[in-house]
Amino acid sequence: MSEHIKSEHVMSSKMYYGIWAALMCLTVVTAAVSFVDLGPLNTIVALVIATFKALLVVLFFMHVKYTSEKNDQGGNRIRDFLAFYPAGSQSRGLHDTPPQLAPCACGLTCDILRAALREAIS
Amino acid sequence: MFDNFPLWPTAASTGAGNVDALYIFLVALSSFMCAAIFTMIIVFALRYRRRKGVEAEQIEGSTVLEITWSAVPLFIFLFIFVWGAAIYFAERTPPRGATEVYVVAKQWMWKLQHPEGPREINELHVPVGRDVKLIMTSQDVIHSFYVPSFRIKQDVLPGRYTTAWFRAIKPGTYHLFCAEYCGTMHSGMIGQVVVMEPNRYEAWLSGGGTSGSLAANGASMFQQLGCPTCHRSDTQGRGPNLVGVFGKPVHLEDGRTVIADEDYIRESIVAPAAKIVSGFKPIMPVFQGLVSEEQLNALVVYIKSLSPPPSGSAGQPSGLPAGAELQQPKE
Amino acid sequence: MSDSPGAVETQKPELLHHFSSAEQQRDASTFGMWLFLATEIMFFGGMFCAYLIYRYWYYNEFAAGSRSINIWLGTINTAVLICSSLTVALGVRAAQMGKRKLLVTLLLITMVFGVAFLGIKGVEWYQKFEEHHIPGNSFNVDDIIHDYPQIHIDPQHEQIFFSLYFAMTGLHALHMVIGLGIFTFLTYKAWKGVYSPSYYTPVEVGGLYWHFVDIVWIYLFPLLYLIDRKPLR
């Protein structure tokens, strides 16, 4: 069926429950650890746990892990944004080609260097 | 001739000439750049205006040109940056031993007090050739102390001290403006700086009915408020000994070390709990609201006067509180 | 695909006229939501920045203020939000699989969690109100000063902590309220059977928003409740 849109991958509910359990545990851990005197480490531990929890939510609940593993057209944000190809190669570029802020900057730098080299040699 | 139409403010301080020099350089540079770009545009516009049978020549661009006209301006910019920064550095670093004038700004008035005692409102008298450091604070909103002829400007904030300094080189009367918008009569918050020959300044100083030097006022405030009960000049007091504290590092109870500057002393009076000196208890009452900004300044000057002037300063600066020696607590 | 602007696809009512394919439309919507979340990060970022500066300056007051907030309510609320995130994630999954009843149920449970969060938050704020810890004219932290004689507390600086506490939790709660509004809308549409395995973008986009609000709380919790809970010297 043409309904098979790429990111329509259904993740197993087990995985969601696993992430949920991890998040709950981390919540308890972070609250408990705050009562232990670790000196200046307390803040660091709290923030590291918070960041880890946030990552779990972003990667699994918000599906970023999945969408950045597949990489067809569209959908993938992170790798597309950082993907590298010279700005000169214009063969790509239908309307659904991914964003290219970073690639353009990189490609541009590349072009400049190449041109500078050419000028220097000739 | 141009009584009502001057185009250049008087340069009446040692720093003014430096600012003007950079300004003139930048005016020249900008004029040159404008002239170059406008000439090019005009020449191109006329030379290559549309004509029958003449097609435009397609040019893709030139990396060499692009790099040139990015790099060359960048180097010029860096040069200007260094020059401007050097001037700023000098403007922000008061010389040692400068006479310290305390400034309190309020809506819409400047209150100034000389170390020798005289107070002024919206007027500042200074002699030619003396370094004057302004230590400023505000009673309400943000103001800005601006003397165009000295090319100095500094925002004046409530709750903390900011400083500026100048050395006047030319007798005359100059504008003092408030340059940070501060409410209804912002434009009325103006005054003048009167620069006088030293002998006339001395005459002015002795002419005015002075109410004792700032440090002397501070000393009597110090007594009135009962400070010496705890801040004794030995090590037995319940508060730290204040003799020789100013300008030195102070170890705090929480392990930090701060330099005892004007802001620190001020904070220790209005909010003593903020920084507790190592080895002492937070028992000092809060004086916020009990002392006015002027009284606070007097206290700060007095406590400063308890510390000997930094060694290495060129002789006894004329601006040192006159009564400093007399006010030293008896050991 | 672009050769045939999709005569078949335009028959689907949910495909808006200016998109050439359902995929492009879906992609645009999620991308738009991610951008909006970037905006939200900057929005909360301004406040976090103020928080960090004052926390550095007025650490004692922040620590004492943090101790006076009810850590149990805070922890329970964190758990409640995490549960709601789980039900949202499961809800998106139900939508993907076309299980209408399950989707509606999960959305409703999410909203129950959301309301519970706000209720607990309300209890917490009410406690603060009774203790006169709300900044303003009746602000009074003598109790905190009394509780911690060994640390030095400036009431003014304590007031800044509570100002930030109320501003941050208040704006977070406002985001929760907006989220509840979005979810009411989604539940209604889901109940009407609008969403199907080929069209569930609104559920997904709404879910992204909900998860983001959850993440903000994941940071607010340690920053406000857990500044300094260790035993005093």
Place this chain on the structure above:
Amino acid sequence: MAERETYLNKEYGIRSWLLTTDHKRIALLYLISITFFFFIGGFFALLIRLELLTPAGDLVQADTYNKLFTMHGMVMVFFFLIPSIPAVLGNFLVPLMIGAKDLAFPRINLLSWYLYVIAGIMMLHSIVTGGVDTGWTFYTPFSTAFSNTKVIEAGLAIFVSGFSSILTGLNFVVTIHRMRAPGMTWSRLPLFIWAHYATSIIQLLGTPVIAITLVLVVFERAFNLGIFDPNRGGDPLLFQHLFWFYSHPAVYIMILPSMGVVTEIIPCFTRKRIFGYKFVAASSIGIAVLGFLVWAHHMFVAGISLYSALIFSLLSYLVAVPSAIKVFNWTATMYKGSISFTTPMLYAFGFIGLFTMGGLTGLFLAALGIDVHVTDTYFVIAHFHYIMVGGAVMGYLAGMHFWWPKISGRMYPEWLGKFAALIVFLGFNLTFFPQFLLGYMGMPRRYWQYPPEFQVLNVLSTAGSTILAVGYILPMIYFLWSMRYGEPAPDNPWGASGLEWTTQSPPTTFNFEETPEVTWEAYDYEHIPAPEEVPVER
């Protein structure tokens, strides 16, 4: 010619406008509303200039004057300049230029206009019920603890208008990423699109910061919080940092789209490819990124440390480089071109000249030593008016003239256009050049009365402002006139290269008969014949 169906005549009636999701109609809604606010802000400006005709404060009271410059700033910045080019020309042209049928989120686009209107009404309400006197900068503690005017309402109005701006930017970014026609690669995008892309990034990442800042100011005033008020333990400098973190990049929200407009016009009327396409595109992005790193150069005398002042001064010089690159590339584009002097081109020339002067005086302000003397004086006023009025408004007018045939389907009277361009240019310089001199002499900004030696230059400036006013009213009149009496415009009156010129004038609701496929590079002028007679004379 038989009446063709266009986006203008497809539907009639007030509902078809107020409920439209067509980006072109929304652009026109924006055009009407920002023009309204432009003239309100302009009216305040004229009153300010009249008051400053004499040294004494004799026309209005001091309080009234303070409200005048505050409202002038707020209305012009938040209700005219920031939405001007993006919300009108950008809204109209972004989908057309990339070959899309509409923006990605048409309903959100309409919502953004409604938010703008709501914000505008709040602003107007706060004006008529007493006004605000904090200056557009809202500096604390004056705004939170001392002013007794409508700060809360104005703050909320700007908050709401900020959301309108965010939604516009969000729509643009998604549209540019996801809706390009086949073959429209990033390196084939018109530079107008690149400029709007950079602008949108600033709108997305900068605006929320001013939003939260104003929310905190409102909270502080309304609920007695003490975040920025030193009397309650807060720090006024923190407010300034947060405020300028947005308000400096906001300048680039105003100027980048203008640069985009000029970059379209110059190749068209020189019949040439733009010189150094990639560098012009990259410099837009460079400005957007570096623009976020220079905010504290507004605070050199505010009490920040010596070292942060040094760093911000250095960074400010870096951001000048991409601006310089653009000016050089525009100039180089003219080399060996085939140049015609149409109204848009005259405005573009004016833009380059005034922007160059504005940029060069920026070098003065970034130089720490000079900034101490000239900040908060008329020098700063002159500098940013050269950028925002000489730059942004000139670019806006250039764009309006260039795309007016596409927007309205009619030509405007060319001779009047040229005449107005000349008046605007002369009036502008007469108004603002004297202010540079005033500033270096030391006249502080926001002064209701001033020492008499500043009078001559102030009189010149006021005289200039009346000329400028005429220059701004003229285009409005002949644009309105041309909607009924102007000659019907051909699809591509200038022989320009963009996709927007391949469709009819005015376009149909869905822009293109069928989705175009792009097989050529941007500014492909060697393959486009110049129109016989440029422009349609008289």
